[in-house]
Amino acid sequence: MKISINRLKDYIPFNQSTEEIADLLTAGGLEVEGITTYESVKGSLKGIVVGEVMSCEPHPNADKLRLTTVDLGDEVVPIVCGAPNVAKGQKVPVAKVGATLYPSSGEPFVIKKAKIRGEVSLGMICAEDELGLGEGHEGILVLDTALPNGSPVGQLFDIKEVDVLEIGLTPNRADAASHLGVARDLKALLNKELVLKGVESFAVDNEDKIIQVNVADNKDCPRYAGLTLSNVKVAPSPKWLQDYLKAIGLEPINNVVDATNYILHDLGQPLHAFDADKIQGGEIHVKRMPAGTKFVTLDGKERSLSGEELMICDKQEGLCIAGTLGGQESGVSSQTSTIFLESACFGMDVVRRGAQFHGIKTDASFRFERGTDPNMPVFALKMAAMLIKDLSGAVISSPITDIYPEPIADFEIPVSYRHINRLIGKEIGNEKIKQILQSLEIKVTNETELGFVAIVKPYRVDVTREADIIEEILRIYGFEAIPLKENYQADFLAEHPAKDANKLQYRVSEMLAGIGYSEMVTNSLSKSSYAEKAAFLAPEKDVLILNKLSEDLGVLRQSLVFTGLEVLAHNINRRQKDLKLFEFGSVYAKATEGYEEGKMLSIFLTGNASHENWMHTVKPVAFTDLYAVVEGLLTKLNLSQPEVNVIESSPFSFGLNLIINKQSIGTIGLLSPEICKLADVKQEVYFAELDWNRLNKLAKSQGKFQEISKFPEVRRDLSLVIDQEVTFDQIRQMATKVGGKLLKRINVFDMYKGDKLEEGKKAYAMSFYLQDNQQTLTDKVIDKTMSKLMHTFEKNAGALIRK
CATH class of the missing domain: 3.50.40.10 (Phenylalanyl-trna Synthetase, Chain B, domain 3)
Structure with a gap:
């Protein structure tokens, strides 16, 4: 909403600057988002002065140009002019060197010292349209004025310069959606009287046309x-x-x-x-x-x-x-x-x-x-x-x-002085309270020692309760006038801070961007052929577009995999093969009744793990690189590490289904060559697709924190020979259950598969980190814990422990 400062001054005469008024209104609850200046003539003719043509001669090198000398009051300057009507003795508007002209059409331009056909020109004699005063361009504007040479031309025209406030009006302040409404607030903030023009002179001239x-x-x-x-x-x-x-x-x-x-x-x-x-x-x-x-x-x-x-x-x-x-x-x-x-x-x-x-x-x-x-x-x-x-x-x-058959009555609101002082946090005095309310055109009636009844006019649709009256008092009294206390208390403390989905998404986006991933935004429309050729999608669940632009944009996507692969193909074809990308996007499917829409997070990893460098050998990305990212993402959302189930079906060559609280939160794995080929991608792609709506519900607003232990950490290593079907996640879950609070973390630092082991076997070299937060661990406690771990691995995983 735009408010003219000049019109506000008609209601409330004041001497404060526009900036001071803006600060005052903002502090009072009408936030001024910006200040602009309206000019009835763009540039307000600044740098344009009255000049008198002292001489006018033909240009020696151009038939249609004139050489003039113009008296600008403090100097006489040469100006080359192309207007046919320029003549000696005229009073003319002159744009001096450095002035900016804002023509009626076209872009503004700055007058510079120039040489035109070999003759120096120090200014410009202007036509009407060049000054932005109209459309006339037949010749220069000839002035009829007695102003001395060098006087600002703006004095000859009724040029308005008005400061304008841009107020971000909140929905509850309907009363302030006008100059009068803002002036009412200013009246209270400045403690001045409002000047409102009356209508006493209104009179009916005749009754010839009655509707x-x-x-x-x-x-x-x-x-x-x-x-x-x-x-x-x-x-x-x-x-x-x-x-x-x-x-x-x-x-x-x-x-x-x-x-x-x-x-x-x-x-x-x-x-x-x-x-x-x-x-x-x-x-x-x-x-x-x-x-x-x-x-x-x-x-x-x-x-x-x-x-x-x-x-x-x-x-x-x-x-x-x-x-x-x-x-x-x-x-x-x-x-x-x-x-x-x-x-x-x-x-x-x-x-x-x-x-x-x-x-x-x-x-x-x-x-x-x-x-x-x-x-x-x-x-x-x-x-x-x-x-x-x-x-x-x-x-x-x-x-x-x-x-007006049933006049709308004023609001009558009982108010307690004790409640005013309690909610404001300071006793501001009964007389001050009444003075503020009266300045806001709120009448105080039926006053007692305990309180009063406030009479509020119906244009204040937002003031209907005692709390609203107190808010009115406080915003005029000034929030900054309430001193800060050393200690604070609250009448209410929320038990569960509300989760903000946008903040969670920003937190995850920030994390992924921080480790080198780039965000992409792809089209929700996709090809119907993907669902027909990819076994993990169901063609009958495609949501068809009735007025589709092309077959390539004929359905709403069921998964983010193909729109992401198309982005990979586009970049790979342009020699950008090492890619880390992610996307938050919607997926769609037909349901038994109607349609389903979900929001997913996709993560793509392909190419080499790092750029070619003389310091180390380039190696391709691996499944563990992407899994580590997903683990970090879940930690960011204050979630526990997931359980996993192996996937050996489309769209993966191998992959995992991730489960938290017995709910699938997504999948991760190496995309099969057949799936990649559908989008013309010929290199390995690791892909994770997480159910963002479900993660939003599971995410915790706050993580768990604990004091850093003062006691040292102990590491013990084990070498386990196990069946290839046994996963690290299974080993981790066994160890976590047995190790309890002492086992802080587990790491696999080497893995071996080869002819030195029986067929179907693999070897893990693992490290286990133990720590007690209350005391230094003894050898006895360490050995007892490791014995429990080894017994569990031998019994439940069929492990052979190399000792």
Whole structure:
């Protein structure tokens, strides 16, 4: 939301700088996200001065150029000019060397010292379009002025420079969605009086054009006001109004529409102007229309009504979607001479539902959805009518119709002084509390020693409880005025910190990027042929695209494997063969009823483990490289290491199914050559696909921490000959169960398969690290623990221990 500093000064006279006002509003809860300066003429003609042409001669080397000398007050400079109308004695606008010009069309440019056809030129005599003042380019702009030479040209034109605040309005602060609303806050923050122009001069000129109004639903339209203006001359708005609208980001349209936009952004009350001659039967009806009724809005789109939205209608048809957008047929045009001006209060819910159903977002719906002031419609209507009358020469041709059968009452909120002091954390004094509330137009009644009753006007839709009143007091008093304490306590401590899925994803992405993996984002659309040729996918589960662009983009993917392999192929074909990639992406499948969507994390590893280097031999990546990454990822999510089941089917040549808490969290392994070939990848690829939704649920917000032991760690090594079917994970689980708290970690530092062992056997050289956090381990305890481990391996894994 954009707020003009100049307009704020009309409401609250102040001397503070724009930056100080921005800081003050931000501290008070209206966060100023930025400050810009609107210039009615880009650059404000800075560096452009009044010059007098002292001489004008033909250029010796160019027929269409003139050599001039121009008096700039403090100096006389030569300027080469190509304008046909330049002549001696003229007062002209001159851009001095170093000035920046912002032409009406094209890019800005800086005036530099130049040599044109052999003659020095120290400036530029400007045409109207070169200054950004218009489109004229027939010749230079000749000035009619008595200003001394060298005076800034900007003095001759009504150039506006306005500081504009960009406020990030929170949804609860509907009351501040206008210049008046921001000024109300500023009034309290500066402790000054608000200057609000009255409407005492409003008067009805005649009653020649009366429009009858009927409201069928007073719940969704608690108040509806309107009047008629005749003899309207629709024309462009005056410069002051156009500058105001442009400063806050609006394009001027005509004097009638601009007046309603002015009131909307000034007072926060949306209005709508109808061409009164197009209101059939001379009647306005606020009602609902049947579902399916066609209605063409101002943007030229034909819309089918839901039957739930509130409509402004005449005797025959719809004229406007209430609080949202007007109709094309009833809008104000250049031929309009009589208008019916509407100012109403519509229910938040009905406007929100209608705007969402039709996908419409307007300045009016923005305010009605959040809640407008039910006491403002008539005041704003009078202001708008008087403004349109001034701008267009119109006359007010009807008394004000104001249908308000059940006035909305002020909020009455009991407040306790004790609760104020408890929640704020400081006693700020009863008189200060009352002064702050009165500055916010909140009345204090029925005061006792214990508290009072606050009377809040209904435009403050966000202040309905005692806590809201206390918040209002605190934001005006100032959060920074509350001293910090050495010790803090809380009335409530959450038992389980909420998990943030985005933070978890960022944590994992950061980890993978830190170890050299690059993130990729691939298309969710894929080829149907993948599911037909890959045994691990089911063609009948493909989600087909009805309006597919091509066969290559004909279905939604069931797995991230093929879209990732296509990225690998693209890079490998461009001689980038050593790749570490990951992706968070969605997968889709048909279900028994409807469709299923899941989110997965894929990790790809291929090529060499490191780049070619004279210090060490290049070696290809291995399964353990990728498994170590997955282990680190699970640790990052504060999860235990998974159990594993061997996979020997598509899409892997060999792989593992990873299980935590008896749930599969994903798979990891070497992709089979047949799968890689489908995407034209001819080198080995290690691949992991993890169920990210399941990991999100399993992930723990906090890990376990313990004090670092003061006592030394002991290492013992064993050599085990075991069957090739026995996995390291099985050995690890056996050791963890037997070793208990003393066994801190296990490592395999060598493995052997060969002719020195029986067929079907392998040998592990393993190290076991033991440590007691309470005392130094004795040889007796160490030997006892190792004996238990060896007995377990011999009994449960059929291991032969080499001693």
